[in-house]
Amino acid sequence: MVSAMRLFQVLSSFVAGITLMRPVNGETMTLFDFKTLKNVDNWMEISDTVRTVGKSKATLVLQKTQVFQRAVLFTLLNPQPNGAGFAGVRTPTNLNLSSFKHIAITCRGQGENEHYKVVLRHNDLETNEDISYEQFFTAPMSSEKFSTISMSLENFKAYFRGREVEDATPLNTSNVTMFGLQVYGGVYLPIKQKGVSALEIETIVATS
Template sequence: MMNKNTFVIVLTFTTLLLNTHNGMEGKSSYKTYLNRSGLFNKTLIDFTDTKNKSVFEGWIEYSDKVQRSKATLVPLYGQNFQSAIFFYLLNSRPNGSSFAGVHRIIYIPVLPAYGGVVIDLHRQGLDSIFKLIFYGNCGDIQNCGTCESNFETSGVRQRIELPFSKFTEHCRERQMSNQPFLNLNQISGFGIQAHTGRNGTKQQNGVGSIEIFTISIYNGVRKPN
């Protein structure tokens, strides 16, 4: 029998999905935020390509199992339109830290020639800060070196630009250096993550979702901070 907590989670996810679908139907009037125009160059993943169903395959969950956080990425279909939904459930530890995310193996040999990443998305729910992660070339993701960048969402459909100069090096969920991560030659995958903060930073709990349309890389010179 479904317990009360499970029912609340399912009901909340259903509400988020309906809100996302309604937003998708009105996509022609969305408000766009773009730091600099004319920089889009190469699409890594296009969830809106109705001829490509394989784009939803190969996404693997990587979440905090201690606190039983959960995440998944699923397709959302409309009439002659599709996108992806990143669902997550965050359960914080006593120290406030927890994470829930998905990742996919993808090799991008041209990555060092580009200046950054652009994500076209629409966030649902109260949480606003998320993380984009590039994984190093290794077999065990828990011990992989990563380059990561937090980004903040506004709650409307927007395009978020993340310069590679703002990414920093991490290992096992901990930042290793304040310097920009500039070695992009060994990247074997990337992912998206919802997370709670450590050391008094902003707390995020409960369920939420992001509708994702495309993930692209743009031209531009990567300048260290």
């Protein structure tokens, strides 16, 4: 019998546009295995302090113990009164994902915020004046277990400074040159967030 908590997680993820993913047979490619990486030095902070009014902070670190290793994205989100604000990290990549359909993240969240997004850029676009391709997800909140969420590559939409760009060209999945994770204030969204949070991540993979 499915527990009430499990049912709630499934329904919440469905509403957010993602589904909790069961392991499936098929082609996969590991993008980031934080259980074995030696460091995360190539991940850089990208938070709202790139603008004068920004007050948020993010950092990605490896948590290592005698029995496990994982990454933790710590965020302090201090948005403006209208919800404008973000805190996250990103890393340059050289990914050809054209033969894959999904990005799957094994993670769990703790703290005040559960709503995050994956931020991709393609074709070597990297400045704050370039559009990005984003998809929102709800982190499974738990201090005990990890869950895997799956996001369709087809559902990444173009954004510029929080607003969707409807006439933009689709994401070029054959040339993804930047990968990022963010927590957001929700300036143009009904959900508003602020405060301190942690997203623990074991792996990020591409799946067919």
